[in-house]
Structures are given as C-alpha cells and as structure tokens.
Amino acid sequence: MSFNRRDFLKLTGLGAVSAVAARAAAAFPFFGGAPGAVKAETNAKTAKRWAMVVDLTKCKENCTDCIDACHTTHNVPDFGDDKRHEVKWIWKEPYKQSFPDQENEFLKDDLSERRVLVFCNHCQNPPCTRVCPTRATWKRPEDGIVMMDWHRCIGCRYCMAACPYGSRSFNWLDPRPHIKTITPDYPTRTRGVVEKCNFCDSRLAQGQMPACVEACKDRALIFGDLEAPDSPVRQILRERFSIRRKPELGTQPQVYYVV
Amino acid sequence: MHDGGKIMGGLAVFFALLLFPVWNNLAQGKADYRPNPQILPKGNCVESREYMLSSHMDLLNTWRDQVVRQDKRIYVSTLDGKEHLMSLSKTCLGCHTNKAEFCDQCHTYMNVAPYCWDCHVDPQANK
Numbered sequence: 329m330s331f332n333r334r335d336f337l338k339l340t341g342l343g344a345v346s347a348v349a350a351r352a353a354a355a356f357p358f359f360g361g362a363p364g365a366v367k368a369e370t371n372a373k374t375a376k377r378w379a380m381v382v383d384l385t386k387c388k389e390n391c392t393d394c395i396d397a398c399h400t401t402h403n404v405p406d407f408g409d410d411k412r413h414e415v416k417w418i419w420k421e422p423y424k425q426s427f428p429d430q431e432n433e434f435l436k437d438d439l440s441e442r443r444v445l446v447f448c449n450h451c452q453n454p455p456c457t458r459v460c461p462t463r464a465t466w467k468r469p470e471d472g473i474v475m476m477d478w479h480r481c482i483g484c485r486y487c488m489a490a491c492p493y494g495s496r497s498f499n500w501l502d503p504r505p506h507i508k509t510i511t512p513d514y515p516t517r518t519r520g521v522v523e524k525c526n527f528c529d530s531r532l533a534q535g536q537m538p539a540c541v542e543a544c545k546d547r548a549l550i551f552g553d554l555e556a557p558d559s560p561v562r563q564i565l566r567e568r569f570s571i572r573r574k575p576e577l578g579t580q581p582q583v584y585y586v587v
Numbered sequence: 588m589h590d591g592g593k594i595m596g597g598l599a600v601f602f603a604l605l606l607f608p609v610w611n612n613l614a615q616g617k618a619d620y621r622p623n624p625q626i627l628p629k630g631n632c633v634e635s636r637e638y639m640l641s642s643h644m645d646l647l648n649t650w651r652d653q654v655v656r657q658d659k660r661i662y663v664s665t666l667d668g669k670e671h672l673m674s675l676s677k678t679c680l681g682c683h684t685n686k687a688e689f690c691d692q693c694h695t696y697m698n699v700a701p702y703c704w705d706c707h708v709d710p711q712a713n714k
C-alpha cells in the first residue's frame with residue numbers, strides 16, 4: 329500500500345472541509361444550546377453611553393457608604409491590612425495619585441489634601457479589553473460598559489498591566505473566607521480571576537441604579553447617559569467644571585470629576 | 588509445558604482481585620444503588636423532564652452566555668411559553684432548594700464536579 333499524490337490531496341481536502349464545518353458550527357451560537365428564546369428584561373435601565381460624575385464638592389472625606397454598598401452587593405472580599413491580596417472595586421486614593429497629570433505644585437488645600445473616589449472609568453478606548461486573550465473582558469457596544477466574564481477569565485493579568493488606573497484586582501487567594509456576609513444573589517469569584525467595577529450591569533438589567541449611587545446620601549455620585557442631552561450627567565457637566573483621570577493617555581474615561 | 592492449571596488459577600485470582608469492587612458491592616446488596624435526586628413537586632421545570640435530564644448542562648451554558656455576554660436575562664420556555672429569569676441561584680435553586688439532595692446526588696454518583704458553586708452561592712450552605 330503506497331501513499332500517493334491522490335491520497336494526499338483527498339486527505340488534505342477532507343481536512344479543509346472539516347475546518348470549514350467547525351467554523352460554521354462555532355458561528356452558530358445556539359448549537360447544542362437551550363431550545364427556548366431569550367430576551368432582555370422589560371424594566372431594564374438602558375443607555376447609549378453610561379457615565380458617572382463624582383461631585384468632589386459634595387463627597388465627604390471620611391464617608392465610605394458607597395464603597396460599603398458596592399462591596400457588600402458584589403461580594404468583594406476584605407483582606408484588611410493585607411495590601412498584597414487586596415481586592416477592590418471602588419476606593420479612595422489621594423488626589424495627587426488620582427490626578428498625577430495635574431502638575432500644579434500648589435493647589436487649593438481642600439483638593440491637595442483630600443482623597444478621591446476612584447473606580448473603573450469604563451473608558452471609551454479601553455486598553456484593558458484589547459489585550460485580553462480570551463475576551464473575558466470587553467466593552468459592550470450597546471452602552472459602553474466594560475464587562476467582565478469571570479467564567480472565561482484565565483487570570484493572565486494582561487488587563488491589569490494594561491489599565492493605567494489600577495482599576496482591576498486579582499484574586500490571589502480564595503476570596504470566600506474573606507467575605508463577611510455573602511450576598512447570595514450575586515456570585516463570588518474564585519482564586520485566579522480578575523475583577524473590577526462593572527457599572528452594576530446586573531442591577532441596571534433589573535431597573536435599579538448602581539449600588540454606590542443609591543447609597544450616597546449626599547448625592548455626590550451622578551449616573552446617566554452621556555448621549556442623552558437632558559440626562560443628569562450632561563446637565564451637571566454643562567454647569568460645572570470637570571476633569572478626568574489621565575486624559576492625555578487617550579483612554580477617554582467615562583467617569584468625570586467635578587472639583 | 589504443562590502449567591495450564593497454574594495459569595488458570597493465577598488468572599482466577601487476578602480477576603477476583605480486579606473485580607473486587609463489583610462483587611463486594613454485589614455481596615453487600617449495593618449493586619442496584621441509584622442516585623435519587625429530590626425533585627420537589629412544584630409543577631413543570633423550565634423545559635420537559637426528559638430534556639432537563641439529558642441536557643440541563645447545555646441549557647445552563649446558554650443561560651450563562653446570554654446573561655453575561657448578551658445581557659438577556661429572560662428565558663421563554665418551549666413547554667408553555669412561560670418566562671423565567673435565567674438565574675442559577677434564584678430560578679434553579681428557587682425550586683430545587685436543596686443542592687445537596689438535588690444536584691449533588693447524580694453529580695457525585697457520576698463523578699462529575701461542575702465548578703458552578705465555586706462562585707455561585709448555594710443560599711442553604713451559607714446560613
């Protein structure tokens with residue numbers, strides 16, 4: 329039995345056909361999936377471009393209501409003083425670290441001395457999503473939220489290296505034992521995945537505002553649609569002077585700070 | 588050249604040892620053990636019993652991808668057109684409240700270890 333030219337061509341042809349078939353199967357997302365139809369919830373809050381405004385003139389220095397609300401809602405673990413394993417979605421950072429490009433040596437005391445609320449900026453041009461090899465993090469085209477799919481994250485941490493704001497945390501340890509009270513409605517994460525603020529996508533889907541916005545009694549957090557001229561975020565940006573974090577990098581943050 | 592007896596004897600011992608788990612279970616009357624998941628009688632599941640038995644994992648894969656990646660959270664059953672929230676801990680565990688008596692029954696028997704519960708919370712286990 330010899331393997332001639334004819335056999336070789338037949339075999340490679342078969343290979344090519346099966347490669348095409350595999351691609352076709354992959355392009356058909358419900359292949360082998362559930363038989364029923366799916367749809368969005370009717371009371372979901374939607375927007376073309378979600379954005380947040382942090383009003384630093386209203387945000388109280390020592391208040392942590394928004395942080396507590398976010399971290400409880402989303403089962404974010406608390407490692408106390410153990411900074412090496414720290415996981416955070418929203419936290420306070422000294423002004424000079426938050427806005428290193430604001431180069432003025434002397435600033436208003438109430439600014440230079442204070443700590444600023446920071447979280448994922450849901451950048452218009454996010455470097456984090458471009459480097460993710462598994463598309464575990466991606467920018468939703470509908471509303472601009474930079475999402476995380478923890479089922480897919482392989483923990484390579486490329487996204488953490490790419491994010492210029494340190495908005496992402498890695499789970500070095502099993503987070504469960506470090507969550508004081510687990511909120512059963514929301515999943516925890518496992519060791520080896522990256523997490524961050526997701527603009528409360530699952531609350532929006534159920535018609536609720538983000539947990540941090542709801543928790544702030546001083547209304548220092550304003551959330552809305554930048555593409556809607558009458559939205560509360562557009563109104564405040566029209567009336568007040570605002571800055572963004574590291575705008576020179578071209579990431580186009582969607583979190584604005586009124587100072 | 589006349590070791591037939593030894594060989595057969597050796598083989599008998601070998602197979603007796605190899606099949607120890609089988610005859611041991613038979614002797615103890617456990618050979619007909621079947622997992623017995625507790626299905627609480629609350630009417631229909633989201634799809635037919637047969638479909639859920641064979642393909643609940645496919646359904647859950649679709650649910651996961653639709654909720655996380657497509658922001659679609661409502662599932663319309665082909666059984667009765669009823670709408671269900673695609674949620675493991677709310678919808679599935681809403682009826683099958685006891686994960687240990689339901690999911691784990693067959694999963695343990697079949698020696699499969701799905702990692703859903705590494706992240707998703709079993710409200711019962713967590714009281």
Ligand code: SF4
Nearest residue numbers: 448449451454456491
């Ligand atoms: S702040 Fe960081 S994590 Fe968030 S979208 Fe921008 S680059 Fe990505």
Ligand code: SF4
Nearest residue numbers: 460481482484485487
């Ligand atoms: S750590 Fe996860 S989300 Fe980040 S780049 Fe790697 S796979 Fe993607």
Ligand code: SF4
Nearest residue numbers: 398525527528538540
């Ligand atoms: S928008 Fe939601 S996820 Fe983001 S910081 Fe606020 S509460 Fe946390």
